[in-house]
Amino acid sequence: MRLIDDHGKQIGVIALEEALKKAQEVELDLVEIAPDAKPPVVKLIDYKKFRYLEDKKRKEAKKHTKQSDLKEIRFSPFIGEHDLETGLKKVKKFLSEGNLVKISIVFKGRQMAHQEFGPKLLTNILSRLEESVAQEREARFEGRRFVTILRSLKDQQNKHETKDQKSSSKEIQNNSDRQDTPPPSDGIPSEKSKKQNG
Secondary structure, eight states: OEEEOTTSOEEEEOOHHHHHHHHHHTTOEEEEEETTSSSOEEEEEOHHHHHHHHHHHHHHHHHHSOOOOEEEEEEOTTOOHHHHHHHHHHHHHHHHTTOEEEEEEEOOGGGGGGTTHHHHHHHHHHHHTTTSEEEEEEEEEETTEEEEEEEEHHHHHHHHHHHHHHHHHHHHHHHHHHHHSOOOOOSOOOHHHHHHHO
């Protein structure tokens, strides 16, 4: 098996007994990191420290991953201008925080006779939010409510940009790896090796 020390330096291909002996000498754990490789690759590490660092990384990643909640804002089909503005401010705030927003236009009593005001109000709301939102779910009546769910297009765009950045950096890495890899030898000795041999 191929042994790598705790600094990432290759020690070489050695027997299992010798690798275990080296691990005991430096008081570290012997961990198999590439079992399918030929020969298998093992590394000397402080396993407790390794687990601690991995858990810390996972917690940090969780902290930065924001869960998007579904927030609901209710409107009356015959809402006044001031109340509409107040409601729109809340919608914009929730969307900017990366949440989904459920718009509910609630009909009470005889208002159900004028259901056409639901789509009209929703059109008004969407036009005031400009092009920064998209409907996550098509608007429809659910009992006495005309509802839809909105999401921020900026949030979606940021996700795509992050994905594109990751894929482009991966491509750059792949290209640099290719450049660093020497061309395959065809069995013909180079001038340098000729001189060394001669």
